[in-house]
Amino acid sequence: MNDPNGLIRLDSVWHMFFQHHPDGIDHDDIHWGHAVSHDLLSWEERPIALAPDQMGTCFSGSAVETPDGDVKIFYTAHSLTPEGRDHQVQCLVHADRSLTKSARDYRNPILPNPGREAFRDPKVIWHEQTSRWIMLVTLGQEIGIYSSTDLVDWRFESRFGEADISYRGGVWECPDLLRFDDGDGGEVWVLIVGVQSGAANGGSGTMYFIGDFDGQRFENHGDPDQMLWMDRGRDFYAAQGFFDRAGGEPVVMAWISNWDYARETPTKAFRGVMSLPRILSLVNTPKGRRLRQNLPEQVLNKLKSSSVSSGTYGFAKTFEMVEGDRTAILLFGSETPQFVLSRKAAATGVIHCHRDEHPDMQNFGHDLSIEFDWPMEETLELQFYVDRGVVELSAMDGTLWVTNLFYPEDPGGEVRILPNKNTTTQLKEIVHG
Ligand code: FRU
Known part of the structure; x- marks a missing residue:
């Protein structure tokens, strides 16, 4: 397995989907696996949630709950062109509340490819101030931002990427955008992005930007010459936050591996594993505002x-x-x-x-x-x-x-x-x- 997908808290149950090859240990024929937890520490595996169809294999994506209580899943259908190049489009799936039954939307792909080889990892969030859904998508070495009122028709709004900073690395994958109160009645937004290669500690890594989001454009308030990394080890990638309509604190989980060697790790069992859940908050440090990540109390107590x-x-x-x-x-x-x-x-x-x-x-x-x-x-x-x-x-x-x-x-x-x-x-x- 690799990335966590479609993280969502529904009826007090934590659902995690994940990139999964059910019939082998290599990254191939990618499905969405599914697991559920009541405490964010022990997980019970459920049947496969999404399997490849004529549109392609099922790359990373997200899940949301609408105000009507419907659950929508977004994923990237990945296929190869006759020349062997990647072709990626965004698809919509309608699911029931137990997340065991689902039907793909007949209008798929809901977001066709705009002519980019890397066009994947749709992360959908609700933007309260503009009452619209926002989708973040990998667009090569930048993130595309789209908006929608019905989760089907999406409008391109803006992009944020290498042109906005001095850092140069690999493809920007698995974006997420999280909202925090700034303590003065205002809000602060944190954009999380995985860089597939060239991260600070080699290979894949997870960086974050602190700034503003007005429903159309992300504005970085940090130093464009200094990258902030969520984790300084080699194995914390594709971090994603849970969608929680009940408005709980932002909780993220990540895949513990690195594309430098994920395909070569010398094991069959334990080949792909998730991080512990981390609750995020912002703190002021002598070097400026930074993300703080703490384990949920019940997880901490159990581990200790x-x-x-x-x-x-x-x-x-x-x-x-x-x-x-x-x-x-x-x-x-x-x-x-x-x-x-x-x-x-x-x-x-x-x-x-x-x-x-x-x-x-x-x-x-x-x-x-x-x-x-x-x-x-x-x-x-x-x-x-x-x-x-x-x-x-x-x-x-x-x-x-x-x-x-x-x-x-x-x-x-x-x-x-x-x-x-x-x-x-x-x-x-x-x-x-
Ligand atoms: C990140 C990633 C995603 C992609 C998925 C494929 O680890 O490369 O960009 O959707 O893995 O499994």
Whole structure:
């Protein structure tokens, strides 16, 4: 599986669809899988929701609930031209409230291809102020913004992309646009975009822009020369927010992998996995406004009370380090430290992430170093959330996240911490829960 799709909260149930190849481990013959959850932590798989038809395979998209209680799903039908080029169009599906029965609209495609090879990932949101639906779509290295009153006829409004900033990378995929209160009775909008290649830490990554949206145009208020990344690890991609007509806080989930190596990960099970859900808010930091991502309370509590042997657990550790000091954190009983934290200068910390070099895998990027601001009070609490082969690490009250795949030898093994420079010291501390 890859991207989360059609995230929606309906009748208090969280629904997640996802990019899925039911009959193989490679990215091919893409369907929409479906899973449901009551707590955003354990998911139960349901039957396939969308299967390829004469229009093509079913690439990423979204779902909304209308004021009448109807559920509409949008996806990209992907096919190949006789010359072998990608052809992508946007399609509409009508679903029942259990999301188990659906019918495709006879007018599909509702948005034909405007002459772009990359034209996909329709994300539909409701824009209260103009009482219109907004669709964001990948248009190569930019995002197209469309509007509609009936979810069938769409009008092109504007685009936002590489021409508006100095960053250059790969195709801009899986956009989302989330609204926040600015605390003064106004609103702030955050545009989330996945770049398929050329992200800060190599390969695919998720950037965000903070600005204004008037129902037609997104205006970036951030520095056009400085990109903001939702996660500084290698594996947090295609992030999407849940549609929630009840108006809950913005919750996002992402696919934990990277197109640099997603097709080569050395495993059959666990080949594609989702991140934990993260609740988003905006905070002011000395460097300006930033996204803060925190786990929902019930998810946090469950993870912190689970034991290491369950393979899925969370723990926090506070570090106090002087400049030049090093602390190694070993996970899963490996003798190779997988996280090494160091303090480089008075106000700079570095996290080195090491991943075992698996002989079957090229480009896995086993050594990644991430620089961040060390907090003024000189101690740093790191929160680790582990799910067998995945570590999601958060620091600085959720403004820094590092998510990486590991493929450990022993996924249920001990978590061990080496408190000082000597990474071969006998291990003293075992952290439970
Ligand atoms: C992002 C993506 C989307 C596309 C889907 C295909 O990971 O490349 O742009 O719709 O995956 O599975």
